[in-house]
Amino acid sequence: MARGARAALAITLALAPFGLVIGVVSDARGLSLLETWLMSGLVFAGTSQLVALELWTEPAPILGATLAALVINLRMAPMGAALAPVLDRLHGWRLWGTLATLVDNAFALTIAEIRAGRRDAGFLLGAGLVMWANWMVMVTLGHVFAALVRLPPGHPVFFAAAATLLALLVPIWRGRSDLLPWAAAGVVALAAHGAGLGAPWPVLAGACAGAALGAARDLRGGARARRR
Amino acid sequence: MTLRPDVLAAILGMALATYLCRAGGYALLRATRPPRFVEAMLQHLPGCIFIAFLVPTLASGGPAFWVAAGVTVATQAAFGRLALSIAMGVAALWLIGGAMPA
Known part of the structure; x- marks a missing residue:
């Protein structure tokens, strides 16, 4: 503490x-x-x-x-x-x-x-x-x-x-693997902001989009690794 | 030192709503075993939340903000001292003469 x-x-x-x-x-x-x-x-x-x-x-x-x-x-x-x-x-x-x-x-x-x-x-x-x-x-x-x-x-x-x-x-x-989710988060947040959406929607939309993209990539990579 | 009942009610409403937000996400996670996709999302959420918060702010601030942001991140990467990085970022913006969007 x-x-x-x-x-x-x-x-x-x-x-x-x-x-x-x-x-x-x-x-x-x-x-x-x-x-x-x-x-x-x-x-x-x-x-x-x-x-x-x-x-x-x-x-x-x-x-x-x-x-x-x-x-x-x-x-x-x-x-x-x-x-x-x-x-x-x-x-x-x-x-x-x-x-x-x-x-x-x-x-x-x-x-x-x-x-x-x-x-x-x-x-x-x-x-x-x-x-x-x-x-x-x-x-x-x-x-x-x-x-x-x-x-x-x-x-x-x-x-x-x-x-x-x-x-x-x-x-x-954490390294280069963060690049794709972070970029997606930024782009989606900016788009939501540009579309005139007020707080908290740009933050929530960007954060969820970036995290979902990262999760999709991680799970697909994991599935491929298990098949090998 | 007045405390009006309508003001108190508004404050209590805000406090309750805010606590629901603070505790609700974790309570939901604890009550339901989330699917693997959600677990994987949580690994990525922290960085994405901050990026999604910062990008619109920086974009509407213009080039002075981008330079100040670069100075802040570079200072943190070089020295790893939060207070120093924040001070350098504010000083950079001050020197460039940029102003926060109202």
């Missing part, structure tokens, strides 16, 4: 701007600090919070916000399934509690660990908890100092979130 926490600390700076933005936007939408804490602490998924706040109304859009969270966070369902090698070692509240802390970057760090041959479920929880604590601190700072923190939306600092995932691709890369 300490290893996961340390790994997460290394990228907390990269996630800080996003938390600030959520705090600022929450304040702009009239959410009190307590309401901001509750949303960030319980939902803990930045993009869905941002989208929900974009369509925020008075009174609060209960159905709209719930549906937005469901659709945008649907990408986490395959993540949980892909973490089976470490989650299979957990039971009861440890299992379902660890899943509650699942976020994109903790997922990426843990997959890199699994690929390096380490299967430690505590790593996932440690990384998730550090990111959660960092999230709460940054959201609070954003809410309290909303008037001071005026980062324009196009500020390069927001590239940090994409850069985190880009850098994490390096340890996840």
Whole structure:
């Protein structure tokens, strides 16, 4: 768990701007600090919070916000399934509690660990908890100092979130056999995005297409190897 | 420190929906022994999820983004330090003067 926490600390700076933005936007939408804490602490998924706040109304859009969270966070369902090698070692509240802390970057760090041959479920929880604590601190700072923190939306600092995932691709890369599925994922996601589909459809379509192509190739190769 | 009932209901709805997403995929996998094809897909999913997430973002960002992305990946491949790679990527974008798409 300490290893996961340390790994997460290394990228907390990269996630800080996003938390600030959520705090600022929450304040702009009239959410009190307590309401901001509750949303960030319980939902803990930045993009869905941002989208929900974009369509925020008075009174609060209960159905709209719930549906937005469901659709945008649907990408986490395959993540949980892909973490089976470490989650299979957990039971009861440890299992379902660890899943509650699942976020994109903790997922990426843990997959890199699994690929390096380490299967430690505590790593996932440690990384998730550090990111959660960092999230709460940054959201609070954003809410309290909303008037001071005026980062324009196009500020390069927001590239940090994409850069985190880009850098994490390096340890996840297993060699040339990844090339075909990854290329397919990129092409399909781009096509879905170009067709005007909003989140999460480009991500889900691209990820499923790439993974299906890779699986089809692997199984056909395996069948041929068995026949020989 | 107000807490309005409508806001609380919206937050709880979002939290429940998000937890269903977080736990649902694994719960489904655990409850049903998945076919071999799905097992093989799961091996490929992580990388594909991130590529599918990054490619549209980078494409709409333009050449400045592509250079910054290249710097980030190259730094990670050379030094293997996440914090350094992220800082280099942001610095590169800053220097080129690119801006995130709003």
